[in-house]
Amino acid sequence: MPDGEQVDRGRARERTVLAWNRSGLALVVCTAVLLRRLWPLRGTSQMVALGVTAAVVVVLAPVVLVHHLRRRGRDDRGPLGPRAMILMTAGTVALAVGGITLALATPA
Amino acid sequence: MGTGRIGVIRTRRVSSVADPDRPTDPPSGRAPDGPGQPSQDEPDVRFTYANERTFLAWNRTSLALIATGVAATQLLPKFEVTWGRRLLGLPLIALGAVLAVTSFLNWRSNERAMRRGEPLPRSVMPLVLCAGITVVGLLAIVIAAVGKA
Numbered sequence: 548m549p550d551g552e553q554v555d556r557g558r559a560r561e562r563t564v565l566a567w568n569r570s571g572l573a574l575v576v577c578t579a580v581l582l583r584r585l586w587p588l589r590g591t592s593q594m595v596a597l598g599v600t601a602a603v604v605v606v607l608a609p610v611v612l613v614h615h616l617r618r619r620g621r622d623d624r625g626p627l628g629p630r631a632m633i634l635m636t637a638g639t640v641a642l643a644v645g646g647i648t649l650a651l652a653t654p655a
Numbered sequence: 656m657g658t659g660r661i662g663v664i665r666t667r668r669v670s671s672v673a674d675p676d677r678p679t680d681p682p683s684g685r686a687p688d689g690p691g692q693p694s695q696d697e698p699d700v701r702f703t704y705a706n707e708r709t710f711l712a713w714n715r716t717s718l719a720l721i722a723t724g725v726a727a728t729q730l731l732p733k734f735e736v737t738w739g740r741r742l743l744g745l746p747l748i749a750l751g752a753v754l755a756v757t758s759f760l761n762w763r764s765n766e767r768a769m770r771r772g773e774p775l776p777r778s779v780m781p782l783v784l785c786a787g788i789t790v791v792g793l794l795a796i797v798i799a800a801v802g803k804a
Contacts, residue, residue, distance in 0.1 A: 559700070559701045559704040559705070560704060562704070562708060563704045563707055563708050563711075566707070566708045566711040566712070567711060569711070569715060570711045570714055570715055570718075573714075573715045573718040573719070574718060576718075576722065577718045577721055577722045577725075580722055580725055580726070581725060584725065584729045629763065632707075632710055632759050632762055632763075633759065635711075635714055635759075636714070636755050636756060636758070636759040639714055639717050639718060639721070639751070639752070639755035640752045640755055640756065642718070642721055643717075643721050643748050643749070643751050643752035643755070644752075646721050646724055646725045646728075646744075646748045647745060647748050647749070649725065649728070649729070650724070650725070650728035650729075650740075650741055650744050650745055650748065651741075653728060653729060
């Protein structure tokens with residue numbers, strides 16, 4: 548029977564996994580909105596925005612999946628290092644760049 | 656408690672959560688107390704998880720701002736004011752990007768402070784978010800008022 552600290556530690560991990568899931572979902576929704584507005588492509592800037600968005604999906608989807616699998620069950624290795632945070636931040640900034648490109652490509 | 660010092664509760668990493676592949680000694684030339692760098696006396700893992708969740712919450716806020724900015728530039732009807740939609744959407748997207756970077760820097764400085772047992776640094780992110788949203792709100796009022804005049 549685990550003591551109180553062990554139970555709480557497990558829940559902290561569970562909350563963190565759920566937070567990663569929510570962030571993954573938010574990323575998917577944001578990417579879907581961008582892709583929906585990008586299609587059909589009109590001009591170079593929209594192709595650039597599509598490329599940035601696609602790169603975000605290709606890079607971040609495996610990252611979130613790997614970290615989710617890494618924390619599943621008893622194969623827990625503790626908190627993540629800075630690499631996952633850097634990738635998440637880079638993906639968010641890339642989405643912002645895609646959004647700005649799309650906004651500038653759309654008639655005012 | 657008012658100082659935000661939480662490093663006073665420190666535990667050694669227990670075997671159930673330790674990474675057996677991680678080296679015990681820090682790599683040469685790098686600070687042993689930096690984020691992601693293992694040290695002999697690491698902060699309580701629950702604080703590290705909480706710091707990670709805070710980072711993720713700010714990141715989701717960034718994503719929400721970006722999505723709102725994209726929606727403003729793409730879905731709103733055209734205003735009387737030229738560039739009206741861009742005036743509303745672009746600051747929101749830029750604010751989202753700034754918040755994303757700031758949240759990472761904040762996570763890193765919190766992690767470092769916890770490992771050193773120092774008080775957590777103050778965050779400017781709530782102020783930046785409030786100021787940004789207020790400015791965009793005022794812009795929206797001005798654009799709507801000018802469009803009606």
